Amino acid sequence: MNIKWTHERSxxxxxxxxxxxxxxxxxxxxxxxxxxxxxxxxxxxxPVRTVLTVCLYISDIFAILAIWELNILLRNISKQELxxxxxxxxxxxxxxxxxxxxxVCAALTFWRLLALMIAxxxxxxxxxxxxxxxxxxxxxxxxxxxxxxI
Amino acid sequence: xxxxxxxxxxxAKRKISAGELAxxxxxxxxxxxxxxxxxxxxxxxxxxxxxxxxxxxxxxxxLEFSKDEQ
Numbered sequence: 001m002n003i004k005w006t007h008e009r010s011x012x013x014x015x016x017x018x019x020x021x022x023x024x025x026x027x028x029x030x031x032x033x034x035x036x037x038x039x040x041x042x043x044x045x046x047p048v049r050t051v052l053t054v055c056l057y058i059s060d061i062f063a064i065l066a067i068w069e070l071n072i073l074l075r076n077i078s079k080q081e082l083x084x085x086x087x088x089x090x091x092x093x094x095x096x097x098x099x100x101x102x103x104v105c106a107a108l109t110f111w112r113l114l115a116l117m118i119a120x121x122x123x124x125x126x127x128x129x130x131x132x133x134x135x136x137x138x139x140x141x142x143x144x145x146x147x148x149x150i
Numbered sequence: 151x152x153x154x155x156x157x158x159x160x161x162a163k164r165k166i167s168a169g170e171l172a173x174x175x176x177x178x179x180x181x182x183x184x185x186x187x188x189x190x191x192x193x194x195x196x197x198x199x200x201x202x203x204x205x206x207x208x209x210x211x212x213l214e215f216s217k218d219e220q
Binding site for chain 1: 191
């Protein structure tokens with residue numbers, strides 16, 4: 001079977017994966033008490049259930065917000081609206097969500113050192129997205145200038 | 151923008167409508183409207199040349215620099 005991979009199909013796959021991730025993040029919101037209970041049981045370290053629960057709730061809310069903005073971004077791309085202020089705003093929000101998760105994980109480092117790794121990765125992704133946002137803002141300005149050249 | 155486009159003044163002097171001018175200089179009425187309403191960010195020399203030719207004027211009759219608009 002030979003399926004031709006097109007731009008539309010790639011976009012559809014991204015949107016399906018984004019929705020799947022959104023549903024997963026929403027499901028995690030209800031499963032956090034169970035996850036933290038299980039973690040304390042298997043970690044073999046002093047219990048950190050309350051701290052972990054708070055951190056996971058805050059991080060999951062950031063994740064849901066980021067995925068929601070990602071969905072808006074993909075919807076705009078499918079409408080051929082690429083270099084717009086709306087898209088720049090979406091990338092900026094996602095970037096700040098990453099920095100938010102990084103801050104939460106950095107705080108969790110006081111109890112679990114492993115959280116530092118997640119904090120660094122989240123901050124790095126946030127930084128990359130910030131650069132992408134700056135690039136998108138410059139591209140939007142260039143497109144506007146081009147559109148308004150008579 | 152400190153550059154002001156006085157196209158409507160020149161059009162009124164030459165008694166030419168926006169639609170007719172747009173057709174003569176081969177741009178869309180929407181683009182002419184952007185130019186007339188000072189929304190344009192740049193003007194191509196070819197467009198400026200066509201406007202000056204059709205309105206029988208100089209670029210300075212259409213474009214004006216104003217310090218107050220900065």
